[in-house]
Amino acid sequence: MSQHRQDRVVPERDQGPHPVPFTTPRKHHSVLRGIRKHLGGLQQRDIDEYLLELDRERVESPYFDGSWSSSDEDITSDVSDDEYLPPMSVGEPQPESELEFSGFSDYEGESEEEEEAPIVAGRDKTESDGESEGDGPVGRVGVRSRAARASARPRRRSQRRGSLGEGSSSEGDEGWLEDPTPPNMHPFTATPGLTVPVPLTALGFIQLFLTRELLEYLVAETADYARYCREELQTTLSYRWQGCNLMDMAHFLGLHIFFGITPAVDVRQYWRRNFFLSTPNVPDIMPRDSFLALNRYFNAFNRRAIPRNNPDRLILVRPVLDYIRERSQFLVVPSQNLSLNEGMMPYKGRLSIKVYNPKKPKKYGVKIFFITESNTGYVVDFSVYSGVFSTLRDTVFGLVDRFRNQGYHLFMDNYYNSVSLAQELYEAGVHVSGTIRLVRGAPNVLKRFASQPQHLDRGETEWRRKGDVFIICWKGVRLVPMITTSYEPIQEEVVQRKKTRRQGRVTYEEFRVQRPTVIGHYNRHLGGVDLFDQLIQYYPFARRTRRWTQKLLKYLLQLALQNAYILYCGYNSDTQRLSHFQFLEVAGNALINFNPEEWPSNTAPLPRAPDLPLEDRADVARRANLGRPAPADAAHAAATLDDAAPADAAVAAVPVPAVALPHIPMSRRAVDRRRAAHLQ
Incomplete structure (x- = not known):
């Protein structure tokens, strides 16, 4: 190896008055460190001998002028022992009994974060950093004794901060007491139940939400939007x-309900003539082209009534949204326990109000805040997130404002809860319970349990109260912080099961633990929104589309049908209750076999927004920015409509010169598609 290095010829451009000294390649150190760390193929003595040989070749090189390059100093100062193994100094290797290499420590209990900056070899392990010994160049890094490194190791967190009781400051703990007295409860004064006469049939429950007035409004807006698209x-x-x-x-919505029960890859497949894939009765109900045209123009708001600088991002669905929300609030007085959580309408298209939530099964979509009955999942109220900034307090109070001073009990998770919000809700006559993030107003003595949960044994509880607000920390498998204004920190004994698997056999071990009563009530009453999400996903008929307005409108209609089914299950007097599938079948049959006499008008008609002047319309301003003509300049386009006669017969009789169009060959896919259509 040495002879090969000495015979190497350096190009002329590299030689000068001061020849470039040969430096030990850094790649050797990284390779050796990887072998030592991952393979364990080399012993420490073998690595020392190899590094010593590299340095000896360096000194014997004809290009070595007796000085060490600046790159060696950079290695000792800038390169950490985690990246490269620094070069070894000239001389015999020092005994392993006295020195230890920092890059190859055999102490397994020491982490990389606990290592100090390496010290320079050639120094005694008891000397300070300012002293050195030996006249040779210092090029070796990271030699420390095991005792010195253990003494320099940082202390544990508990050793740095002291125990839980040591050094505890009373700052932030003012007003928090250890008084287990139960809070003062607001009496529940509401009378749960329906506010209208109980319907006798399943169709009666459906017509509570899907009214004739709603169908007539959708007809008027859809026809108006078709005229708007074709004329303007x-x-x-x-x-x-x-x-x-x-x-x-009615046929259009009834087919959507059945399409949710029997899904297909594409909506056009329901009109196929294939013997195995066809749906016989669908073409008899509505032709395919009529269904697709109606689906194209399905609309819920007058496009000529959208003003410039419109602040409402949900204006295209606002009338139907408000109507279903008001019907849900008016028809039912909910029971005492309510749950508040967010849901997701799946949507992956381009939309400014679309959100991403990695904790949801459907991660992309429109976020909707729901407040439901805890035991049934009935949606009492909801609010669609429109991207406008609002605090959590405004969101919560916007949903529970109608339940003030009635003694309702609201269950929320730690996304909403805080000490200040619980106090405001209690003053408004609404009790709250749920998990909490301790950084949102909890006392310091309880915050320390979050950072040091080992101070609580399993089944142990610590709590503090401030007025009628309790914060309870219970240690189960992990620390569970709760906030409540209706439960005192009393314990209840519960039986838990531990699953173990040994040699392919599963066994269950039962043991009893003590936990606060608020945790059991929280587990039973928080799942109202989750129950609603579960039921609405069984038979969804909101198909994939780029038009978010249609997706949200059909989702709202699903919500209305789901609320109708929940009321049917709760207030129906039939001995044999219909299943969810059978209930939707009744709704679909009633719409497909629509009889106006069976759908009376029970509510006031939905008001339609009037047209705005051209100078105040948002669509006119948008077309002007794009350089397109205004609607007044395109009035002559009505003569080209399919359902309109020519405005001037003489003009229509003028022959149009024939234009030779270039021949465009059809693709293989287009040919196959045309053949398949011909075979059908």
């Missing part, structure tokens, strides 16, 4: 628009 936007479809009436809208 000048859009055309391959499907001929034949108008829309109440019967068409």
Whole structure:
């Protein structure tokens, strides 16, 4: 190896008045460190001999001028022992009994974070950093004794901060006491139940939400939007628009309900003529082109009534959203226990109000805040997140404002709860219980349990109270902090099961633990929103689309049908209750076999927004920014509509010169598609 290094010829451009000294490649140190760490193929003595040989070759090189390069100093100062093994100094290796290499420590209980900065070799392990011995160049790093490194190791967190009781400051603990007296409870004064006469049939419960007034409003807005698109936007479809009436809208919604029960990959497959894949009765109910045209123009708000600088991002669905929300609030007086949580309407298209929540099964979509009955999952109220900044306090009070001073009990998780919010809700006559993040107003003595949970044994509880607000920390498998204004910190004995698997056999071990009563009530009453999400996902008919307004409208109709089914299960007097599948089947049959006499008008009609002047409309301003003509300049486009006669017969009779179009070959996929359509 040495002979090979001495015979190497250096190019002329590299030689000068001061030849470039040969430096030990750093890659050797990283390779050796990797072998030592992962493979364990080399012993410490072998590595020392190899590094010593590299340094000896360096000194014997004809290009070595007796001085060490600045790169060696950089290695000792800038490169840590975690990246490279620094070069060894010239001379015999020192005995392992006196020196230890920091890069190859055999002490397994020491982490990399606990290592101090390496000290320079050649110094005695008892000397300070300012002293050195030996006249040779210092090029070796990281030699420390095991005792010195153990003494320099940082102390544990408990040793640095002291025990839980030592050094505890009373700052932030003012007003927090250890008084277990139960809080003062607000009496529950509401009378739960329906506010209307109980319907006698399943169709009666459906008509509580899906009213004739709602169907007539959707018919009017859909027909108006079709005129708007064809007259002002000048859009055309391959499907001929034949108008829309109440019967068409009922058939359209009824087919959607059945499509949710029997899903298909594409909605067009329901009209296929294949013997094995066809759905016989669907073409008899509504032609395919009529269904697709109605689905294209399905709308819930007048596009000519959207003002400039519109602050409401949900204005296109606002009338239907408010109508279903008001019906849900008006029809039922909920029971005492309520749960508040957020849900997700799945949507992956381009939308400014779309959110991402990695903890939800559907991670992308429109977030909706729900407040439901804890035991049934009935949606009492909801609020769609529109991207407008609002605090958690405003969100919670916007949903529970109608329950003030009635003694309701609200269950929330730690995303919403805080000490200040619990105090405000208690003053408003609403009790609250749920988990809490201790950084949101908890006393310091309880915050320390979050950082040092080992001070609590399993089944042990610590609590503090401030007025009628309790914060209870219970140690189960992990620390569980709770906040409540309705439960005192009394214990209850529960039986838990521990699952163990040994040699392929599963055994269960039962043991008894003590836990606060608020935890059991929280586990029973928080799942109202989760129950609603579970039921609404069984038969969803909101199909995948780029139009978020249609997706949200159909989701709201699903919500209405789900609330109707929950009321049917709770207040129906039939001995044999219909299942969820059978209830939706009744709804679909009633819409497909629509009889106006069976759908009386029970509520006031939904008001329609009037048209705005051209200078105040948002669509006119948007088209002006894009350089497109205003609706007044495109009035002549009405003559080209399918359902309109030519405005001037003479103009229509003028022959149009034929234009030779270039031949465009069809792709293989287009040919297969045309053949399949011909076979059908």
